[in-house]
Amino acid sequence: MSLFCVLAALWLLVPAVAVLANRVGARGGWLAVVVLTALTAVVAAGGPGTRTEAVPWIPSLEIALRLRVDGLGWLFALLVLGVGAVVLAYSTSYVTEERAGGFFALMTAFAAAMLTLVLADDLVVLFVAWEVTTLCSYLLILRVGSAGRAPAARTLLVTVAGGLALLGAVCAIVVRTGTTQLSAALADPAWTQDPVFAGVVAVLVAVAAMTKAAQFPFHSWLPDAMVAPAPVSAYLHAAAMVKAGIYLLMRFAGAASASPLWPWLLVTVGVVTALLGGVFALQRSDLKEMLAYSTISQLGLLVAVIGVGTTTALLAASAHVVAHALFKSAGFMTVGLVERRAGTRDLRELRGLFRSMPWTATMIALIALSMAGVPVTLGFVSKEYVLDAALSADGGPALLAAVGLGAAAVLTVAYSARMVFPVLFGSPTALGPPGGGRTMAGTVTVTALAGALLGPAVWLLDGALRSSAAAALGVAPAAVPAVSVWHGVTPALVVSAIAIALGTVVAVAHRWVDRALDRALFPVTGVAVVERLRSGVVGLGRATGRPYRGDAPARHLLIPLLLVAAGGGGAVAAQTGGLAAAPDTSRPWDVFLLLLTAGGIVAVLAARTRFAAVVASGVIGFAVALWFYELGAADVALTQLLVEVLTVAVIVLVLRRLPAPFAARSAHRGRARRALRIVLAAGAGGAATLATLALTGWRAPSPAAEWFLAEAEDRTGGTNVVNTILVDFRALDTFGELVVLVLAALVVAVLLDARRPQPVREAEGVSTAGPVRDPAANAVFLATAAKVLVPLLLLVSVLVLLRGHNAPGGGFIGALLGAAALVLAYLAAPSDSSGRVRLPFLLVAGAGAVVAAVVGLLGLADGSFLRPLHADVLGVHLTTALVFDVGVYLAVLGVVVAALNLLGTPGAGPQGVHPHPGRSTPGQHTEPDDQHDPMPEEALR
Known part of the structure; x- marks a missing residue:
């Protein structure tokens, strides 16, 4: 099936599911589940081979709606659609709103924007889809109500800042390479021939991706967004939003690695984020917050391994993207299920779930095992390749990645174990009535079992993962090593075993760890920094707009008049040979219209009442319209005439509710303002006069005018x-x-x-008779x-x-x-x-x-x-x-x-x-x- 058909079907689903879910409630979400499942099958059947489709959008700028699927785009498209279908199925039981159309429409739009992003082969289309994902996440968080307003605003601020960085990168790439086609731009020799260009774009792309992927110091928005319901968190963490940042880094990995800044920046930020996320996760007792910080840590691991840049590293990143999508979507959906039954997410209150909710507790254990990288889960396979990529590569960034990611693996095991131990042991927590039934439990089971069973069956993913890594680096899939669950005793396996042992010790010694971590680790929090930034931006906006926040025309005309003066001065300065002699083009009719216009202006200045000023300004407008007619510009004249008529009519409707005379002012204040206005008016008028004199000598049509006159009819x-x-x-x-x-x-x-x-x-003084x-x-x-x-x-x-x-x-x-x-x-x-x-x-x-x-x-x-x-x-x-x-x-x-x-x-x-x-x-x-x-x-x- 055509890529455009797949994308169009998903976008058309947005209004359809909104209408249906508003009519029948959350059950209407099954329409989205069916469509996303069908589209997943269609995309999977197409395979990871490269296919390109394009429809011209803005041909004059060579911008087109270009779609391209390769191994990388195919893998992410399957995650977007497949995980989206599972999460939406979960939502049909989780969401209790009678009119659930808004929720399902936004979730479907989120999926459509992500699919557009991963299939886009045009930089402009990619940027638009990137911004739509930002808006979708903002609106989904905002739906929570008053509790979600501040987190939504902070999320929007951070991710929009990243969008500006991406916009800068897009502009630089288009200007330097001369094309908006993404695949062509990434293959351009400018990446290797121009180190300044490569370095600047690499940093801009990295910053943009890091804001979406919640990397330090942009990480605070992700835990802040946990006010959103469980399905939103599951999709946002597993296959949308944060994965947009990872996709961008993988897409640019081949080209941007030409800059030495790229590996150092990604590995350094990734390692710091992985370690901080792990420590913060150990501090949390709220299960949802712990999962949020674990996402930050896992994303840091992904960013660091992408920075290593070898074929094994990109293979590891592809494998961990899949593993993380499965155990993290299952994790957040499980949190929603447990919270609905137990009424809490606090690990200090959740006890003995293995006896009260045995199936759910088993799924929690499988999720934790895969997240910790315990053999033989898919998380174990991906972690092995991550460590192997860092240990086998050469250079300073690889060494930093090996040390940092090894330490992060210890923290991962520790917080994964802490998630399981309290849940499995102790007296059972009192539970409420079952909620969600088989649908919620079924979706959790599907994703949790997939994360566990795909480890020994990882050969099923071999083609997809190798194609993804090959597409990211622009090499053939044969150049990427094969994927297997076991390849002997290797340094990576030894490091992994040490990490599991040390992480278990940390989890068992949780009382001492809690005592050590039960304090503020930094003088400020990420949320406080973003909030101060937001307050500063708002304050700057207020200060910038303060001069124009009144109804005095002089405030609003100051900048335009200064620009007119600057433009007039520039026009005169451009005349190197002095002002050209003006041809004799004036006629008596022009003199009459000039006097009429000047008289209207004088009348406006002399008017003491609002209605008199409106009448006098109408005289000016009609005189200008006549002038346009006299010059032969019939369309412009007719427009001016009609606008003048309607403007007067609308202004009169407003003025009849205001006092007839202008407000009186103090003499001193009036003189000061009048003097300022005279200076501004004289300066702008003089500049406009000089500009007119400078341009009067050139009467020939411009090249654009000649082209329109010659080509318009044909x-x-x-x-x-x-x-x-x-x-x-x-x-x-x-x-x-x-x-x-x-x-x-x-x-x-x-x-x-x-x-x-x-x-x-x-009307004062008028008789009622x-x-x-x-x-x-x-x-x-x-x-x-x-x-x-x-x-x-x-x-x-x-x-x-x-x-x-x-x-x-x-x-x-x-x-x-x-x-x-x-x-x-x-x-x-x-x-x-x-x-x-x-x-x-x-x-x-x-x-x-x-x-x-x-x-x-x-x-x-x-x-x-x-x-x-x-x-x-x-x-x-x-x-x-x-x-x-x-x-x-x-x-x-x-x-x-x-x-x-x-x-x-x-x-x-x-x-x-x-x-x-x-x-x-x-x-x-x-x-x-x-x-x-x-x-x-x-x-x-």
Whole structure:
């Protein structure tokens, strides 16, 4: 089966299992179990041979949805799918939520993101999947509730920092090698020819992987995340999240080993992490915490052996990845089972489970034996190869690994034994009623027995493990030694026997060990460090945003004005021969428009009331629109004109709830601010003038403009170059802006739903008997005209939408015209309530984004997201770009209707946004009282 089909099936499973589990509860998770099991069989049947598939994504940047399976990707894909199926089966009995769709959707998305990561053969796709795993883990931890918020935030902070390191590595690789294809980039000679490049990328990749793999000093997030339920912990530790870091290190092992920094960094950090994790595990009495720190220790072992870098080392890493996935998934699922029956995870309270829960206790013993590396479990086989790789390799890193991993093996045996001894012996702990039944016990049994029985039957894994190691190093599988459970008395076997003996002694002497470790080993904890870092980042963000956290325009305009000044100065500085003589292009009409614009600016500055300033700014906008028309830019002029109309309408809806005059300021404060504004305005204006003079002498079209003018019609079938740029050539930019518009509508709706608007202010000094007070009297002419103009404008808006590809218009302009019609209908209505537009604005805006996204996905049929498809039907040229424009139309219309309804009508919010009960319609007079006065401007700041 195609790799894309496998991946698509898993991603499509996410919404399907969400809907089903919300309807029938946790039983709906069996759908995910069946699908993941089937996909595991499909991937296994394909074998570890190399296969590549690709679909163009962003051809201009040579980015494609490339998938590639080789021995390494195949092994990790089987773990992701197989362990995922077992954990989800366990979850169907563990999860008790009636609406469990969110849990199963996130777990399935976690699996889909991990599968995308291990199959990705494009650096951009790999990075996106990497970040999706971060978000999935964050959301799964966050589902716990208030107890999970701080751990989720700390986890997100650490792993996002690693994502930034990976982003830096991706950018460096693409720039240096000239390709985003992962397999091609790793085979590029730059790794051996450019030591600086190899060293920088090796460090960045290592840091990124270490944040995910919980290596010192980034380890604290993993125990912190243990607030998550047992199935999440089991999957996160066994086949997701932390294994993403291990996969990344193994994938880059061959190329990055060209840098001498790589082995020293990985071995040093891995050994330190393995030792610290083992010591911390011995300190813990909580069974789940002990397993969490044991994961840190085992991951340190994996990182160190990857750093050794030989074929035996990568074979050992592949074997231990499988062994660790089995005993760790079984371990966390067993913890969940025991906690549900015994009501505790404290080893000091768990006693005699061998008599009260004999089968579960047996599984705990098997898990501990495999984790400790006791013959002849799979953990024993993998540990033998780890020690053999360190002992047989040459160089300083290998020597450090041999000593450090030998010591870590002692600690592993010690905490594994401590996990078993209290559980097997002593008086039985009181148990609650059985929970979970056969499903939970069955999944634990499958993974625990697999970890034990695959040791003597390790020959079954020989091909998979050798192919994985070979793919990691870019060699043939024949160059990798065969896997066997016994190969004589070797130094590795001797070290392993010593570790088992010493570890058992440490476990037996637990009272003395507890007394020695019952203290803080370091002055600070990892969680405290991350929390301080998080507080520092938040504080830095507050400090950075403080200058812009007011409503004074000068605060927000300072940086743009300085940039304008810098840009103007740069443009002038670039003129080595002085400013070019400006050609005589001015006409009398330009002088008139210039004076009109300047007059509007002066009027805005002189305005003493808000409405006067709005009217004067409208004059400026209309003058600029006329200027665009005069210069022949019909599309831009029409857009400017309609935006100006709608902006004035929306601003008026806001201003009618604010005091009419501007707030008075003290004379001294007013003079100081006015002086600052004058300086900023003069500087920006002067710089803009100089930049204009510098550029006026160059009137020729740019190369990009010439290309669009020459190629637009042939490539798109449209003659309106502006529209073809928006919906054909740069549709991705337009799609991004469309999504921003929809989010803006959502933010406005949520904001006004959370904070009720101030009451509409009464017009002071106006008699209630006059026509200004009577909406029916003062709107009669507008209402009469609206009966004709509103349907006409709506019809014209549709025509403008349809003609946009070949004449001035398009979805954006058409939507603005349609919105203007709705504004006219609102203004003509006798009251606010009756003027409400009966449209589900959020649904309309969201539908626009969905339509545009679907059109983009259709473009994949021709090789690229958002690539327009063309067809001639009965002599008429049709294109999906028109459907994309319909999405733009709906999104823009929904946003404007959102502003109109939420700001202009009472009770129109998404959950009933009710304005303050000062008045309900313009025709009803209610005396204002003090408590309803708008908040003063100083308080808003």
